[in-house]
Structure formats: C-alpha cells, structure tokens
Amino acid sequence: MNIGKVISTQDSPSPSFFAFAIARGGKVHKDQFVQVKTEEGTLFALVDNIIKTNRYYARPETVVDAENLEGLFPVAEWEFLVGNATPLGVMKEGLTRRPTLPPSPGAVVEKIDSAALGKFLGFRQRGGINLGEIVHHNLPVNLSLTKMFQKHVAILAMSGAGKSYLTSVLLEELLSRKKEQGRVASVIFDVHGEYVSFAEKCPTPHEDFSDRAIAIKKITIPAFSMSAREIAMFSPMSTVQMVELExxxxxxxxxxxxxxxxxxxxxxxxxxxxxKGALSRWLMSLHFTGLFGNEEKLVAKLDGEKDREYKLRDLLTPGKVVIFDLSSHIASRSKQIIALWAAKAIFNMRRRELIPPVVMFVEEAHNFIPEGVSKEIAPAKGVFQTIAREGRKFLCALVIISQRPIRLDTTILSQCNTHIIMRITNPYDKDHIGRSSEGINTRTLNSLTNLQVGEALITGEVVRTPIFMKVRERKSWEKKSTDMELDAIAFETNMKKESERIDEIGDAFL
Ligand SMILES: Nc1ncnc2c1ncn2[C@@H]1O[C@H](COP(=O)(O)OP(=O)(O)OP(=O)(O)O)[C@@H](O)[C@H]1O
Ligand SMILES: [Mg+2]
Structure with missing residues (x-):
C-alpha cells in the first residue's frame, strides 16, 4: 500500500536517511516500519520522526499580521506530513544486506508487509518466545530462544514500569514450550515473593502453571559445601584466619x-x-541464621498438601521453574547466602552436565550484583560474574532485572546481549543505558521517558534493529497484594475506625 513518496532535500535521500511526503489521508506513525524499492532490493526503514508542515504558517508576519487572510486561502490544504526515515537494511531473495544506495526521489514508500518485517527482524515463525507485538504492525514479537539465551538478558526500567509483569510473560513462554521446541529449566530469585503464584492453583480464567512451578519456602544449605573463602565473605575474617580455616x-x-x-x-x-575464639564465634553466627545444616534440604510449598523436601538437582527439569521465595528473609545477608549457594550449585551442576540448560532470573539484581561494592556487602556477586563470563559455554543464562541500572555491575551488564528496556526517567540511569546498550541512538534513548506501562524497547542480538513493543497480556495469575489505591485504603481504614466508634457508643448505650 502506497503511503508516500521520497522527497529530495539538500542532503537526502542517502543510504542512511530519507524524508518522504506522506500521502493525503495516509496514516504513518513514529516508530513504524516502511519499505521502498531500490535497485538493491526492498529497503526497510524505520520512521523515527514525523513533521507537519504548512507554508502558510512558515513566516511569522503571515501568522501575526494577516490573521484575517486565513479564510481567503485553502490553508488546510497546504498542510503536509513529512516522515523522516532511517534505512535499516535491504532484502533481496531472502538475504539482508546493509544499504549502500539511496532510494530515488519520487520512489513510492509502502506500508511494510508484516511477514517480511518479521523475517527481516529475525523473528521465529514457529517455536519463538512471544512477548507481545510490535506497536503499529500487529506483528507478534517471536524471539529466538537460542539467540536470547545463548548469552544473558537485562530487563531494566524504573519502578512500576512492568518489569516483573514482562518477566512473568517470559516465564510463561518458557514453561509453555513443547518438548520438541526445546525446553530449559528456569530458576528465579524472587525477592518479593511475586512469582510464588505460579506454583499455586489459580482461579479461572487464568492458566494454571502449578504443575510446572515449585516455590521453595525453606532451605537448608549443607555447611560442608561452603569453602573457607565463602565463609570469609560473611565474617570479618583476616586472610591468615581464612587460610587456617581452609x-x-x-x-x-x-x-x-x-x-x-x-x-x-x-x-x-x-x-x-x-x-579459635573468633572463628568459632563467626561459625556459630552463621549456624544461627538457620540456613545451614548437615545436608541439603529444600522445602516446597505445595497447594493443599503437606510440605515436601527436595534436592535442588531433582527440581531442575526442562520446562519447569524453581522459585526461591526470598520474601520471608528480612536480612540482606540471608538472601545473599541463598543466592550464592544456589547459583554456584546450579552452575557447577551445569558444568558437569548433570542438569538441563538453565535460565536464571535475578530480581532486584542491583542488590546481588552492585557496581563497586565489596564482597562483604554483595557476596553473591562473584558467582554471578563467573556465570556472566562463562555461562555461555555451559548454557547457563542470566536474566537480570533491575530498577537501578546505574547501580549494576558494568561487567555483568556488558555481557547481556539482549536488553529489554521499559519506561525510564532518571537521567543518570538513561545515560548509563545509552552507554551500555548497543544500537541505541539519542532519539531512541529519549523515547524511553515517554513509554507507557507495559511498553518496551528490545535491543541486542535477538533483533536486527531496536524495536518498540507492547507486552502481551499475561496468562498466569498475578496475585496482587492489593489493587487498591492509597486514598481508597485510607478511606476504608477511616470508615472502619468510624464504625468501630459507633459500635463502641452503641455498646456503652446498651
Ligand atoms: N503489560 C502490562 N499490561 C497490563 N498491566 C501491566 C503491564 N505491565 C505492568 N502492568 C501493571 O503495572 C503494575 C506494575 O508492574 P510491575 O510490578 O511489573 O512493575 P515493576 O517494573 O516490576 O516495578 P518494581 O520495580 O517496583 O518491581 C502492576 O500492577 C502490573 O499489573
Ligand atoms: Mg518488579
């Protein structure tokens, strides 16, 4: 479908930019993809801006002095829309190349064919990970499992932008894969207990994932599995004392x-x-955390049944998720101990191929892998760094989720080949993302501020070019702690107080 024509400006069209006049009544939006035929093939381009022009209003003296002339001229007809587009690639006989020639002035700009766009972006037709759809194209975002998880993923946005919602959608996709599509085992370090509902029977019309999810309620870590170096991370031990303990x-x-x-x-x-005194005191302090014992024991919450004990290795199966519910652990140290032990155990088992390929989700990742913080404050950081560096070789992928990108370890962030970025307004976080995410230009970066809840930018190896998308509706049950607004809660509380007071007066009267 013809939506406009390439126009000739002083420095365009070129292989890296062209402007086009949008046909009257034509509908084109910013961030929409378009196509133009060139001698190299079909050129795909992204509309990164739309400008409205009207020569009547171009000169201030016309606007200010000749106000009454508006009725004499067909002013409305002089309004034109001009689209600015960035060429992304040319496709010929199924192959995509970098454009080296510009489209011709006057060339017809067409609405893009969705199937061709999906192919161009590297989406899977079948067996992909469906996170939602591309805004303006109704094109499902079907990402390749391999491209996404052969390295690591970062999900970054300000609080409330929809990171956990998107993570749930991603998890649903991993749990819904058929055997022949290739399945991975998933693990999630769930700081707020937001994913526990996956392991619970849920009310209709939601999809029940409880047969594929298990939430760990209590954990006993075998003390003998901790090295002296790891014990030293949780106590102010000197190197000499550590060697003696070793x-x-x-x-x-x-x-x-x-x-x-x-x-x-x-x-x-x-x-x-x-x-002796110092070491035994520190060891006893670890003993009193209640997290360590003589053998590994993972106690799971099972709906309507008695709690059961498991070994981590037995739970890591393809198409299932193990949720470490850390919400009951108030102390940061306890969360760090669990993450350190579990991540290390999983990575070691993966190295020895004792378990299937794993995707490990780390919520509130800035607490576990902060930038420039000592090992005593973030003891689990070392193991996550190792996984970030070597995970690719052993098919152990990380998904780091954070609302404070600037506080994340830059080495780990740079190992994330896919970045999914949602609304972000903090200028420092935005700058940090601009520097650590490949392929994002200033205009794209600025768009992040205007994203709505549930809208995301995906960039990295999994897509040929950064794309804006709308996250699909989740199928699983989102168990919200409260759906009520603060003023409604405050009102209800006041009403309760009031009715209690009336009851009291009533009682006194009787
Ligand atoms: N794609 C979406 N569609 C509909 N609702 C959404 C979507 N994404 C998020 N929401 C809603 O927005 C709210 C905030 O989302 P979410 O908890 O995922 O934010 P977050 O980025 O994880 O925030 P925080 O950093 O505080 O953890 C939730 O109530 C959620 O239901
Ligand atoms: Mg969240």
Whole structure:
C-alpha cells in the first residue's frame, strides 16, 4: 500500500536517511516500519520522526499580521506530513544486506508487509518466545530462544514500569514450550515473593502453571559445601584466619558437618586461642541464621498438601521453574547466602552436565550484583560474574532485572546481549543505558521517558534493529497484594475506625 513518496532535500535521500511526503489521508506513525524499492532490493526503514508542515504558517508576519487572510486561502490544504526515515537494511531473495544506495526521489514508500518485517527482524515463525507485538504492525514479537539465551538478558526500567509483569510473560513462554521446541529449566530469585503464584492453583480464567512451578519456602544449605573463602565473605575474617580455616576444612573433607560442629572442631584444633575464639564465634553466627545444616534440604510449598523436601538437582527439569521465595528473609545477608549457594550449585551442576540448560532470573539484581561494592556487602556477586563470563559455554543464562541500572555491575551488564528496556526517567540511569546498550541512538534513548506501562524497547542480538513493543497480556495469575489505591485504603481504614466508634457508643448505650 502506497503511503508516500521520497522527497529530495539538500542532503537526502542517502543510504542512511530519507524524508518522504506522506500521502493525503495516509496514516504513518513514529516508530513504524516502511519499505521502498531500490535497485538493491526492498529497503526497510524505520520512521523515527514525523513533521507537519504548512507554508502558510512558515513566516511569522503571515501568522501575526494577516490573521484575517486565513479564510481567503485553502490553508488546510497546504498542510503536509513529512516522515523522516532511517534505512535499516535491504532484502533481496531472502538475504539482508546493509544499504549502500539511496532510494530515488519520487520512489513510492509502502506500508511494510508484516511477514517480511518479521523475517527481516529475525523473528521465529514457529517455536519463538512471544512477548507481545510490535506497536503499529500487529506483528507478534517471536524471539529466538537460542539467540536470547545463548548469552544473558537485562530487563531494566524504573519502578512500576512492568518489569516483573514482562518477566512473568517470559516465564510463561518458557514453561509453555513443547518438548520438541526445546525446553530449559528456569530458576528465579524472587525477592518479593511475586512469582510464588505460579506454583499455586489459580482461579479461572487464568492458566494454571502449578504443575510446572515449585516455590521453595525453606532451605537448608549443607555447611560442608561452603569453602573457607565463602565463609570469609560473611565474617570479618583476616586472610591468615581464612587460610587456617581452609586447612581445618581440608582435614574434615568428606564429613557432613554443620557449622556448630565445625565450630567445635575449631575449638579442639591447635590454632591460637584468639583465632579459635573468633572463628568459632563467626561459625556459630552463621549456624544461627538457620540456613545451614548437615545436608541439603529444600522445602516446597505445595497447594493443599503437606510440605515436601527436595534436592535442588531433582527440581531442575526442562520446562519447569524453581522459585526461591526470598520474601520471608528480612536480612540482606540471608538472601545473599541463598543466592550464592544456589547459583554456584546450579552452575557447577551445569558444568558437569548433570542438569538441563538453565535460565536464571535475578530480581532486584542491583542488590546481588552492585557496581563497586565489596564482597562483604554483595557476596553473591562473584558467582554471578563467573556465570556472566562463562555461562555461555555451559548454557547457563542470566536474566537480570533491575530498577537501578546505574547501580549494576558494568561487567555483568556488558555481557547481556539482549536488553529489554521499559519506561525510564532518571537521567543518570538513561545515560548509563545509552552507554551500555548497543544500537541505541539519542532519539531512541529519549523515547524511553515517554513509554507507557507495559511498553518496551528490545535491543541486542535477538533483533536486527531496536524495536518498540507492547507486552502481551499475561496468562498466569498475578496475585496482587492489593489493587487498591492509597486514598481508597485510607478511606476504608477511616470508615472502619468510624464504625468501630459507633459500635463502641452503641455498646456503652446498651
Ligand atoms: N503489560 C502490562 N499490561 C497490563 N498491566 C501491566 C503491564 N505491565 C505492568 N502492568 C501493571 O503495572 C503494575 C506494575 O508492574 P510491575 O510490578 O511489573 O512493575 P515493576 O517494573 O516490576 O516495578 P518494581 O520495580 O517496583 O518491581 C502492576 O500492577 C502490573 O499489573
Ligand atoms: Mg518488579
């Protein structure tokens, strides 16, 4: 369908820019894709701006002095829309290349064929991960599982922009894949307990994922699986003390001790009196977190049934998700300990191919992988750094989700090949994203401020060019803690108080 014609300006059309006059009544939007035939093939371009012109209003003296002349001229007919477009690639016989020739002035600009656009962007026709659709094209965003998770993904946006909603949609897609489409095991570090509803029977009309999701309510980490170096991350131990502990741990290799027992061994050892006191105190403090024991035990919440115990390895199966519900752990240290142990155990099992390929979601990632913070404050950071660096070789992908991109470790962020960015207004965070996401120009970056809840920009290896999309409706049950606005809650509370007071007066009267 003809939507306009390429116009000739002083420095366009060129292989990197062209402007086109939009046909009368034609509907073209910013961020829409269009196509033009050139001698190289079909050129795909993105409309990155639309300008309305009217030569009647181009000169201030006409506008100010000749106001009454408006009725004498067909002013409305002099209004034109001009689209500015950036060529993205030329497609010929199914192959895409970089455009090296401009379209001709006068060339017809056409509405893009959705199927061709999907092919051009690298979407899958079948078996893709459907996150939603491209704004203005009704084209489902079907991303390739391989391209997305052969490296890592970052989901970044300000609070309330829809990161967790999108993560749930992504999770639904991973849990809904058929065996022949290739399935991965998923793990999520759920800081606020937002994903636990996946593991619960849900009310209709939502889709029930409880047969594919398990929420871990309580965890016992085998104390003997922690190295002296890791123990040192949770206590102000000197290097000498750490080495002494390391030696002692070597002596007890193969013993399934807990930290209380290890503290006893320390007391009986030949260490200096002072070292013995300090080490056993720190070990006891870890013991009292209640997170460590003699053997691994993961207790799951099961709807309507008695709690059951599992081993992590048995839970990591294709097409299923293990949700570490960290919401009941108030102390940051406990969350860090669980993330450190689980991420390390999963990565080691993946290295030895004991479990299927894994996608690991890290919510509130700035707490686990902050930039420029010591190991004592973020002990789990080291293991996530290792996964970011080496995960690709072992098919262990990270999805880091954060509302504070600027506080994220830049090395890990740079290992994320796919960035999904939603509304963001903080200028520092925006700058940081501009520097760490490839292919984003200033105009695209500025658009992030205007995104609505549920709209996202995807950039990176998974798409040929950055795309704006609308996240699809989720199928799973979003168990909101409250749907009420603050003023409504405040009103209800006041009403309750009022009715209690009336009851009291009534009681007193009777
Ligand atoms: N695509 C969407 N369609 C409909 N509603 C949405 C969509 N995305 C988000 N919402 C709604 O917006 C609200 C905030 O979304 P969400 O909890 O995902 O934000 P967030 O970015 O994770 O925020 P935070 O950083 O505070 O965790 C929720 O009530 C959610 O239901
Ligand atoms: Mg969230």
């Amino acid at each position: 030696e002692l741990i070597k002596e007890f290799k193969g013993t399934r001790y807990n930290f209380k027992e290890l503290a006893e061994y320390v007391k009986l050892s030949k260490m200096k009196h002072q070292t």
